[in-house]
Amino acid sequence: MSGWAAAYGFVGTGAITRAMVEGLSTLDDPPAIVVSPRGAAVSAALAARFGNVRVASDNQAVVDAAPCVVLAPRPVDAPAVLDGLRFSAEQVVVSVVAALPVADLLAAVAPATRVARAIPLPSVAARQGLVPVVPPEPAALALFARLGEVAALEDELAFDAFSAASAFAATQLDLLATVEAWLAGQGVPGPDARAYVGELLRGLSDALAAEPDRELGALADDHATPGGLNQQVREHVRAAGTHAVVETALDAVLARVTGGRSAG
Numbered sequence: 011m012s013g014w015a016a017a018y019g020f021v022g023t024g025a026i027t028r029a030m031v032e033g034l035s036t037l038d039d040p041p042a043i044v045v046s047p048r049g050a051a052v053s054a055a056l057a058a059r060f061g062n063v064r065v066a067s068d069n070q071a072v073v074d075a076a077p078c079v080v081l082a083p084r085p086v087d088a089p090a091v092l093d094g095l096r097f098s099a100e101q102v103v104v105s106v107v108a109a110l111p112v113a114d115l116l117a118a119v120a121p122a123t124r125v126a127r128a129i130p131l132p133s134v135a136a137r138q139g140l141v142p143v144v145p146p147e148p149a150a151l152a153l154f155a156r157l158g159e160v161a162a163l164e165d166e167l168a169f170d171a172f173s174a175a176s177a178f179a180a181t182q183l184d185l186l187a188t189v190e191a192w193l194a195g196q197g198v199p200g201p202d203a204r205a206y207v208g209e210l211l212r213g214l215s216d217a218l219a220a221e222p223d224r225e226l227g228a229l230a231d232d233h234a235t236p237g238g239l240n241q242q243v244r245e246h247v248r249a250a251g252t253h254a255v256v257e258t259a260l261d262a263v264l265a266r267v268t269g270g271r272s273a274g
Contacts, residue, residue, distance in 0.1 A: 017041035018153070019076030021069050021091060022083035023049030026106055028056065029135035030080065033157045035060035036137075044075040048083070048091075070095060078149055081105040081115075097122040102149040104128055108173055109267045112145065112166055126150035129172055134158055144169035167268065174264040178256070186211060 018034065020027045023045050031043055040062040045053045046069050053065045066072045073079055073095055081103060083091040088107045097103060099121040106128050115125050126147040133139035134157040141154040146162035154160045163169050186207050193203035217229055234241040247253075 014077050015042070015075040016044040016064075017076060017078065019044045019046075019066070019072040019079045021046050021048075021072050021079060021081050021095070022087075023047075023052045023056075024082060024084065025132065026130055027080070027082045028052050029132045030082075030130055030157060031056050031060070031063060032135040033137045035062055037156065044072050046072045073097060073101075076101075078102045078104065078153060080153075081107055081110075083107065085109055092118045095119075099123070102126075102147060104147075104150045104153065106130060109269065111269070111271065124149065127166075127169060128154060129169075129176055130154065130157065131176070142169050142172040167271070170264060170267045170271075173267050174260050177263045178260070181256075181259075 018041055020031065020043065027045065027049075031045065034041055034043060035056075040060065043060075043063045044066050045056060045063060047053055047065055047067065048069070057063045057065050066075060069091060077100065079097070079101060081088070081092070085108050088110060097119045101119075101122045102124045103115065103119045103122050104126050105115050110127070112125060112127060115127065116123065119125060124147055126143050126145060128141055128143045128150060130141045131139050134141065134154075137156070138158050140159045140161055141157065142161045142163055143150050143154055144163040144166050146164065151160055151162055161172070189210075190200075190203045190207045193206065194200050198206075217232075218226075221229065230244070234244050
């Protein structure tokens with residue numbers, strides 16, 4: 011498409027926009043990027059760090075500048091941000107807003123019809139990780155292929171399940187914080203407790219990276235030697251019903267994300 015001032019425009023400048031812009035801007039041939047002034051500190055920092063990034067005067071200026079627009083406001087702000095923005099029929103619009111279904115996205119960005127939803131994680135800053143995308147809009151797939159691996163989906167409910175699963179991140183850290191606090195309670199200095207728990211997590215991440223095709227349950231079995239300490243804790247936690255609670259929490263998040271939508 012000729013006449014565009016940039017390749018990508020970002021409406022909303024939070025952590026995910028920062029990660030995506032960092033990943034794109036550290037490519038050997040970085041694309042021109044326009045970001046919105048919302049989140050002024052992040053926008054200014056990105057423009058100061060990367061020569062391919064500039065800050066637009068407002069959100070409409072972002073939309074007017076690029077053939078592919080990434081919508082990244084906070085979910086609570088999305089209706090107000092989208093209200094009044096004018097898109098063109100030839101534009102591609104990619105939403106990383108949680109719980110904004112494709113049907114609502116299409117209504118908000120009409121007359122644009124080429125849309126996609128995506129769930130980029132912070133690891134895209136290093137161009138790593140898997141990004142679910144629905145529907146498999148080619149321009150959206152091309153964007154995220156530059157930032158890592160892509161899971162191209164036709165089923166929006168499968169995409170919503172990815173979204174629900176991503177909500178487990180804070181709980182993972184909270185569980186690790188419990189181990190950290192327990193160590194501190196046993197007299198271990200706080201910095202040492204934090205460092206040790208971090209090394210445990212890093213070791214597990216390395217194991218996942220070394221065998222990416224193995225099921226997580228099999229990897230857990232590897233760490234739970236029969237009669238060993240890991241097995242003792244694993245069985246105690248499972249017997250307490252923790253795993254069932256996690257499943258129930260994910261079901262509740264999925265219901266919230268889908269808003270009652272079903273495969274039918």
